[in-house]
Amino acid sequence: MKTEDIKLFHRVVETGSLVEAADILNLPKSTLSRRLQQLEDELKVKLFHRQSRSMTLTASGSHFYEKSTAMMAELEQTMFELTDAKSELTGHLRILIAPIPEMLNITRAIFKFMDANPSISVEIMVSAEPQDMIRNNIDLAFMLEDSFNENEMVARHVINEAVEFFASPEYVAKYGLPTNATELLEHNTVLFRYPNGKIFNEVPYSDEVTFKLNGNICVNNLEVSLEAALCGRGITILPTPYCQEYLDSNQLVRVFEDMPPYRGKCFLVYPSRRYISLAAQRFIDHVLVVMAGCDKNDSGLGKSVCS
Missing domain, CATH: 3.40.190.290 (D-Maltodextrin-Binding Protein; domain 2)
Incomplete structure (x- = not known):
């Protein structure tokens, strides 16, 4: 599992839209969608309810976002120290x-x-x-x-x-x-x-x-x-x-x-x-x-x- 894919997941959560996240990150929407799908496949859970104009977290997605936010903060701090x-x-x-x-x-x-x-x-x-x-x-x-x-x-x-x-x-x-x-x-x-x-x-x-x-x-x-x-x-x-x-x-x-x-x-x-x-x-x-x-x-x- 790539930490960069987790960061992309966070950006989609925070914008609430795959299109907006892709624009901000300057990535093709197809690339972002594929990497999110790969993350879901690795976790073996569905992270989002996908709708035509927005994306909302599933219960599993919400839990992963909360836990991974703390995890990423700790990881970044460890990297900073080392x-x-x-x-x-x-x-x-x-x-x-x-x-x-x-x-x-x-x-x-x-x-x-x-x-x-x-x-x-x-x-x-x-x-x-x-x-x-x-x-x-x-x-x-x-x-x-x-x-x-x-x-x-x-x-x-x-x-x-x-x-x-x-x-x-x-x-x-x-x-x-x-x-x-x-x-x-x-x-x-x-x-x-x-x-x-x-x-x-x-x-x-x-x-x-x-x-x-x-x-x-x-x-x-x-x-x-x-x-x-x-x-x-x-x-x-x-x-x-x-x-x-x-x-x-x-x-x-x-x-x-x-x-x-x-x-x-x-x-x-x-x-x-x-x-x-x-x-x-x-x-x-x-x-x-x-x-x-x-x-x-x-x-x-x-x-x-x-x-």
Whole structure:
């Protein structure tokens, strides 16, 4: 019995469709069907009720899925412990990145990992929309805090991001600048909605201060939020590096000059109820080492990742 066939079985279970699993895995449907049939023949049990558009587990299939998930996790962990750190890694990783200012820097870190492991292939997806990581066979994701369900994910904190309030000079000339949290409530704020549906309308700027926001515009994209501010539609809250060139060119101003920025967090996450591959484990280790070095320099991932 091949462990790769068990992995294919897991993907079909998690997508609920042979066609969807074949598309995600980039395999012909006939190949996937044949390998599943071989697995059933070896086990001498029927794993699926096959229907025209979907596949559902039999009682035996459900039992095998539950037991083999734990088995595969233990197998991968054993391989991780026994494999020399310099041994060649193989496999394919699907990595989701939220559209954050560090997106290209994260990509450079991925490239560096691939250079060190030339037999690894990677698919990089960028999306602000919620994604079912298990159903879509996503191994790892870089996601903002509050944008994922903590009960379903293992999360490793990898990036701190300075986040501040900004407005255009035109907005300031027309409405003035708030000086405290109470005055901010009287201004129009460009609200941001996370992929999980939560609106970022309470900003804990310190242990003592929480800004509550009101606004007639809500977006789920940093670029649109920036454009709204540049057009004088309201005050926006955005990562400082994302706005730096507009500050330098006087197209934006900071709203609270004397207040330290809010520190947003980005996490590297993966599903807690799915085993994690050896390649994914090594990638996590790689990113954590890179970020530890960057923290010492207080410079984020930066271009140094590529050096």
